[in-house]
Amino acid sequence: MNFERYSRQTQLKEFGLDAQKKLLKAKVLVVGAGGLGVPVLTYLNAMGIGTLGVIDDDVVSITNLHRQVAYDESEIGKPKVSSFIKKLQLQNSETILIPYHSFLTVENALEIINTYDVVVDASDNFATRYLVNDACVILNKPFVYGALHSFDGQVSVFNFENGPTYRCLFPTMPNANEVPNCDENGVLGVIPGIIGNLQALEAVKVITGIGSTLSGKLLLFDGLNQNYQKINFSKVVENGEIKNLRKSYDFSCDISISSIEAIDLEVLISHEKIQLLDVRTNEEYTKFHLKNTIHIPISELENRTSELNFLEDLYVVCQSGIRSQKAITFLKEKQPNTNFINVTGGINKMNVYAAK
Known part of the structure; x- marks a missing residue:
């Protein structure tokens, strides 16, 4: 480990060399390389996480560029994972970077997540969030949640040290007509950066044990008024007893499409x-x-x-x-x-x- 590289954070008495060593040993999977995934991966990579996995099967589009600041115009139409991995390698050559050119699915979720210590959900849809939650419950892995809408964001930590799960806060997936859509409703470009960085901070706290995490708390961010609010929620025991993934986490799971x-x-x-x-x-x-x-x-x-x-x-x-x-x-x-x-x-x- 290059001690000089991380000296500005290891000199913090609340962090220190022991915490840095924990980061180096940690394996973190980031689900999504978009608006949230970009800041999460950038800062975790810079801070010295030993192994970073990133899973995404999307390509760069021009509508991504106002908020997904890792990409540029020359990369439109190219796979996000391939483009981003190259930049992460240049940022920190010591990190083990594992790309997955796929979306997270029922077929691959347990196999992929099982090899990691922490999952950061940087996806943009409910189906993936419920899949991440259930897989993490089955495998007893903590995951850091983030979500965006317009000028607002949410952050929490689930399934950490016997704490509440995502289903304790949101028991059932909303039906298709209840789901807001970023393509239609939009999001202010800077908001993913704020929420993604908060997710990265929570991941670091989960790994190192510094401070207190957002386990059992939902952080609400109001960007227009620069307000933060925390809501407490409790664990529902049966939500931690999931043994198997569902056959489908699609909105259309009850009909054939x-x-x-x-x-x-x-x-x-x-x-x-x-x-x-x-x-x-x-x-x-x-x-x-x-x-x-x-x-x-x-x-x-x-x-x-x-x-x-x-x-x-x-x-x-x-x-x-x-x-x-x-x-x-x-x-x-x-x-x-x-x-x-x-x-x-x-x-x-x-x-x-x-x-x-």
């Missing part, structure tokens, strides 16, 4: 005429859209279903693949015999969009 990869859709529409529904906002659609699509914002879908032909296959697309899935969940209840196909990854994953 077909899917197609965004790049495969591009090939399909270049050869065939299909019925393609775009459920993004008017603003998003105006900025960029595919030819020959039916545009109905998801907020207007309930009153405009007459514009769709339910006797034909219906492909549904949005910016990232989340709202399209919500739309199909709604439409499937109305028209159970129609074959709906969700475009996985949405417009963000299309080559034609990345090239613009």
Whole structure:
């Protein structure tokens, strides 16, 4: 270990060399290399975490750049993990960096998480958060939670030293129509940096034992008014007794939904005429859209279903693949015999969009 490199933090009497050695031995998995993952990984890498794993299967898009400050314009369309790992290596050559070019799934979650001491959830969707929680409960691993919305953020620590889990605070996954979406509602660029750094701090405290963690406490950050508030919550014993992962953590787990990869859709529409529904906002659609699509914002879908032909296959697309899935969940209840196909990854994953 390069003692001089970390001298400004080891000279803190509350931290010291012993804490630094704990960081060096620690293995931390960061789920997501986006708005939260960028500051988490940057600071944990700089501070001397011995092993850092990062799992993400997304690519850089132009809409990421205002908040995901590790990426630049030349990397649009390239995998985030590949791009970020190179920069982390240049930042700290002593760190063992393990990239996973995948999303966290029911099939790989237990195997991947089992090799780490702490998990930092830097994902952007409820399905992954519940999957992370349940896997960490099964494997008895603590995880640091962070979430964003507009100008606000949340941070907490779950499953740490027999403390509450994510399900103790949020017992059940919300249904698809209750979930706010970053593509539609937005987030101020600096907010992920604030919340991600708070997550990194909590991870360091979990590993080293300094200070007190946010276990059993939910930190609420109001960026517009620069306010912090803590809410206490208690452990629910049965939430710590999960033995197996569910078969699916998808919003659509109770119904069958077909899917197609965004790049495969591009090939399909270049050869065939299909019925393609775009459920993004008017603003998003105006900025960029595919030819020959039916545009109905998801907020207007309930009153405009007459514009769709339910006797034909219906492909549904949005910016990232989340709202399209919500739309199909709604439409499937109305028209159970129609074959709906969700475009996985949405417009963000299309080559034609990345090239613009």
